[in-house]
Every structure is written in structure tokens, then in C-alpha cells.
Amino acid sequence: MKNLLLLLIILSITYGVSLSQTKNDKLFLQHETKEVNVKEVSNNTIKYTYPGEDVIYSISKTLVDKIEFSNGRAEVFESPFQEVNSIMDVPKVFVTFNPTDVEGLEIKGDLFSKAVGVTTLSSVNNVNNRALKKLKTEATMMGANVLYIGNQFQRGNQFGNEYTPGNSTMTTYSAKAYSSNSLNIAAAKEMIENHQFYQHQRIELARNDWNPTFKVFQRVDKDLMPILFDLGEIIEKDGDLFLAPKEFKFKGAHLQVVRVGDDMITLMQRTDKSVVNYILLSDNNELVKNQIKMVQQRKENKNNKN
CATH class of the missing domain: 3.30.110.70 (Hypothetical protein apc22750. Chain B)
Known part of the structure; x- marks a missing residue:
């Protein structure tokens, strides 16, 4: 009985040591988590290997939110980069x-x-x-x-x-x-394919100007209902998305998708003379929904009077 108990204790210790040795570190990035073995954390970079490999990789600390070490200790990093949405x-x-x-x-x-x-x-x-x-x-x-x-x-x-x-x-x-924030291709495609859009604003920075110019659109029908449209075919090339909307004019063949929010999308055209942004609001945007609701309410009140 004593020998059996001793054997169980030895097996338990051996298993625990083996388990601790195979547990990996974790790098928490913006869109993914990597299981790695961290080798070095310097002022600017983190060096690591993948489990079972000897090749050492390096990543900027600005791209890492947190390291969770195999021993349970965590190290959190404060990125100097801020979100730029408009x-x-x-x-x-x-x-x-x-x-x-x-x-x-x-x-x-x-x-x-x-x-x-x-x-x-x-x-x-x-x-x-x-x-x-x-x-x-x-x-x-x-x-x-x-x-x-x-x-x-x-x-x-x-x-x-x-x-x-x-x-x-x-x-x-x-x-x-x-x-530092790569375009979420899947989310962008989902939004483009499942929503209609309203042309809200055009922003242009000419090569010889210091400040951009703004043009706000009011594209509505005779009842003041916002004119919504589909963005059409999505072209994916080298990790970027391009569109060719037929509902408004622009120079060139396509516009690049540079930013996607919860209810709006920013398209860009850049030439040697200027850079232009087209701000499009989705049919889920509050400004668009409120305008539609106001027109519908006006129609309903008119019908009730008749």
C-alpha cells in the first residue's frame, strides 16, 4: 500500500512538472493571441519563438497589449498610438x-x-x-x-x-x-454587402494647400428622403479593398476603403495633385435614420389629415 501511494505521488509530481514545462507564454495583439515562448523583452521589441521551433521572431512592443507568461505573471503595455477615426x-x-x-x-x-x-x-x-x-x-x-x-x-x-x-x-x-490598426477586411465586407449608404461629405487636401476643403451633400428626393445606394462590387488586392460606386463622380477607376466605423465608411482617392476622402453614412447611422423617420412621420400626418 505504501509503495502504491509513493508511486502515485511520484507520478503526480512528474505530471505537474511536465505540464508546467509545456505551458506557453501568450502575446495578446490587436486582433489575435499568439502562444509563444518569450525570449526577451527590450525597450522597443519583444523576441519570441514558436513552441517546438528555434527561429527567433521580433515584434514591436507597440503592437502588443499584454504578455501572459507561463508562470501566471502578466505584463501590460501602454501603446503610444491613438485611434484616428476622422x-x-x-x-x-x-x-x-x-x-x-x-x-x-x-x-x-x-x-x-x-x-x-x-x-x-x-x-x-x-x-x-x-x-x-x-x-x-x-x-x-x-x-x-x-x-x-x-x-x-x-x-x-x-x-x-x-x-x-x-x-x-x-x-x-x-x-x-x-x-497600427489594420483594416478589418471581414467586417468591412460584411458592412458593404449588407447595407446601403448615403453620400455625406467630401474632403479634399490639395497639394499646395495647407488646410482641407469640405463639401457637405444633401442628396434627397422630392420628399426629402435620403437617397441611399449600394456600393457595388468589392475588389480585394494585396490586403486592401477598393470600390467603384456609380452614384457619384470621382476621378480614376476605384476608391480605396481606408476606414470603417460602426455606421460609416471612408473612401480615399490619392493623386499627385490631392488626396480626397468620401464620407459615406450607412442606413444604420442615426442622422440617416432620423431623416427617414421625419419624412415618414410627415407623410403619416398628411395622410391622417386627408
Whole structure:
């Protein structure tokens, strides 16, 4: 009996040790959880291997919400990136000069901005801020929330004399736009295929302008009912979605889906002359539903009077 009891104890300990050795760490990302073996946590990156493998992978800490270690300890990370959902969120765009900050992020495109002072008395800071704001605005319209500045040139005011003309202050930026929140392709397709849309707004930032222009649409029928339409065929290419709505005019063959919310969608067209956003509200948007309800109520009241 004693030998049997001793055997059970040994087996229990062996099983517990084996179980603890096979339990993995967990990386909690935005859209998924990975079971891994964490090897190193540095200032900017996390190095890990997959169970049963020796290849070491690296991921930016900005993409990881939490590590849950096999021993039960958890480490939570605070991302410097904020959600950028509309043109009103331009100040939230994160700007960095450190390339490791954007490792693993989805690149949206290259950007360039240049600002020159009006006179040799122009404020250097104001000119710099103007150039940077334009970069952040264009990045927002491209569906990005992070800017990596690869090159910055800044010239101060240069006062001239009777022989040499002066030069006002100038700032130029070369940058790349990134997104830490990849477009949820499945959710975007579901929304596009199962809802109708209302053309709400057009926003354009011309290449030589500092601020975007806005145009708000009022597309209604004779009864003031919002005109809703389908977005048509969805084209998926290299992880991006493109549409070609027939109900309004735009240049080019397709518009890119850059942002999808609960009840609205943002389409983009970018050329060497400008970047344009089309804001479409779904039939589930409160503004659209309230307008429809108001028209229906008006019709009902009119019928009751008759």
C-alpha cells in the first residue's frame, strides 16, 4: 500500500512538472493571441519563438497589449498610438523619428511637406508646425495614425543686404505614414454587402494647400428622403479593398476603403495633385435614420389629415 501511494505521488509530481514545462507564454495583439515562448523583452521589441521551433521572431512592443507568461505573471503595455477615426483626430497622429517605433505596422504611403515663411520675420516654429500639420492631415486622410519622419530640413531666416537678397525660414519633411490598426477586411465586407449608404461629405487636401476643403451633400428626393445606394462590387488586392460606386463622380477607376466605423465608411482617392476622402453614412447611422423617420412621420400626418 505504501509503495502504491509513493508511486502515485511520484507520478503526480512528474505530471505537474511536465505540464508546467509545456505551458506557453501568450502575446495578446490587436486582433489575435499568439502562444509563444518569450525570449526577451527590450525597450522597443519583444523576441519570441514558436513552441517546438528555434527561429527567433521580433515584434514591436507597440503592437502588443499584454504578455501572459507561463508562470501566471502578466505584463501590460501602454501603446503610444491613438485611434484616428476622422479628420477631427489629426492632433492624435503619433509622430516619431525612431524607425523601431513603426516596426510591424502597416505602411500606407510616402509623404512630403514643405512650408516657407512669408517674410524674413516669419516665425520658425509657426512654419515648422504648418508643415507638420499638413503631414498629419494627409496621413489621417490615408487611414494612418502614425508618422515616421525620415528626413527633416530646416532653414532659419536669412537677412539680406543691398547686394544679397534675404531668405525666409523654410521647413521640409519626408515621411512615411503607418497604421497600427489594420483594416478589418471581414467586417468591412460584411458592412458593404449588407447595407446601403448615403453620400455625406467630401474632403479634399490639395497639394499646395495647407488646410482641407469640405463639401457637405444633401442628396434627397422630392420628399426629402435620403437617397441611399449600394456600393457595388468589392475588389480585394494585396490586403486592401477598393470600390467603384456609380452614384457619384470621382476621378480614376476605384476608391480605396481606408476606414470603417460602426455606421460609416471612408473612401480615399490619392493623386499627385490631392488626396480626397468620401464620407459615406450607412442606413444604420442615426442622422440617416432620423431623416427617414421625419419624412415618414410627415407623410403619416398628411395622410391622417386627408
